Amino acid sequence: MSPALVLGFVFIIVPFALAIVLSFTDQRLVPNPNLPTRLVGTLNYVRLFTDPNFLQAFWNTFLFALLVVPFQTSIALALAVLINSRLPARNVFRGIFFLPTVITMVVVCVVWFSMFKIDGFFNTVLGLVSLGLIERVDWLRNPYTALPSIVLLSAWQGLGFQMVVYLAGLQSINEELYDAARVDGATRWQEFWRVTMPGLRNTHVFVIITTTILAFKLFTQVSILTQGGPQGATNTVVHYLYEVGFRRGRVGFAAATAVVFFLIVLIISLIQRRMIKSEEEIT
């Protein structure tokens, strides 16, 4: 038996099965000797879906994905197209745009916080641009701007990943298709929509799905910058799971949250599997 399969069994399959089992119990992190763990049926799930905090966390996570995925993906695609065109020093640009991907998220949070704070760079620029008409915004402590601020810094950090994947996708498009389009007198805009975009179909699916899953895992930024606040405006599913499972030690309830979280990721992955077409089907 190979060690990886044993380890995978003990540390992936067992905890996964345990999460499902525990989700039907009232297991606590520190067991109370007087109150043995009991089966509670679907009570955890009922409580989860009737807890306004969870529903808010779920909505925020969804909203975050809805904001960050199109934003980040379209910039990444634009940069990939830019680098794939005739551009001097394109490898240098590629190297620079990919760089934030290797910066740890905690560092990204510290640095961006210094720009978002009330007397930070962004407010100064805002004041200059609006000639002092717009008042300073406490970006990360305002319920309306906190989540979009996290979108910005997350996109800054993650861009390079999608860009590089798009670049590989662009380079795999058959050059002859462009030649044919040019012979037919297509404008560059038409070329992009009729040749490039269809040629990137599978790349789009991969990039959008992986970014969506990554967005649903949002935790580090929230934990460091806002602790889920203000007024729960940046609470996310994983942050909720951490709060109930770890901070409050309600393992059974957190396990139910974990199962629901897994189901979300599973559904997104299944959509990807259905949407990826084999190369023959495309052309």
Place this chain on the structure above:
Amino acid sequence: MNSRSDIIGRVVIGLVMTLIVLGPLALMFATSLKSNPQQILVDLGGFRAFWVSPADVSPDNYHTVLTDQQAPFLRFMFNSILIVFSIVVLGVFANSLAAFALSRLRFGGRALMLGVIVALMIIPIEALVVPLLLMVNRVGQLDTYQAQIIPFIAHPLSIFLFYQFFTKLPKDLDEAAYLDGATPFQIYRKVVLPLSLPVIATVAILQGLEFWNAYLWPLMITRGPEVRPVSLALAQFFTTPPPQWGPQMAFSVMMSLPVLVAYLAFQRWFIQSVVGSAVKG
């Protein structure tokens, strides 16, 4: 199609994006070198945040971070390097061995096992941390290195990437070795592994970056500074008032440098590993 003005336009867009990408990093470096906290606060509110005049360059913040007894930076760094290095080395070995068995050996349930591994790639660590915490707590291994290493050695994506690579290697090579009386393990070690450098690099970089970034799990299981990784240490430094921008940025620079240097030296490998992870399924 590619007139001069087109190319100039592209370069301008490229340079603007470069400013956006490098700006926050310039801010980090510049602030880390300024010694006067009042000046830092003033500078952070304007364009001087991205710049330090050579006359003001000072190593004070680095000195502060490196001599802080409560938060031993070098210890945190050592912890992170030890943890990531162990996961990567043991992971490359264990996952490639499993992939080798799946791609080369005939045994019952092989196809099923492969299917299970592909399915496991979907399970996010976030869904496993609570039961894992319970398990680690039961065996009294909270606040240890092993609790941060052993659960993450087996990595379904890595097994899958190795498997894909191995099935593309020509089988003639190992058949020749079989005829010479080599055991499967010898073939793995002497024939397959030496040919697998590209996939080893891919897997090592992907798994390495993933666990260098680990945050949620160490947050749950480390108590004191003894085994705490550096990213979590920075998070705690950052969230403990009062804000100390200079030392925090120096801390950030120092913890980013090893990865930045590795990236600049092996840029091609880093980018290939990301592309490699995408061409799957």
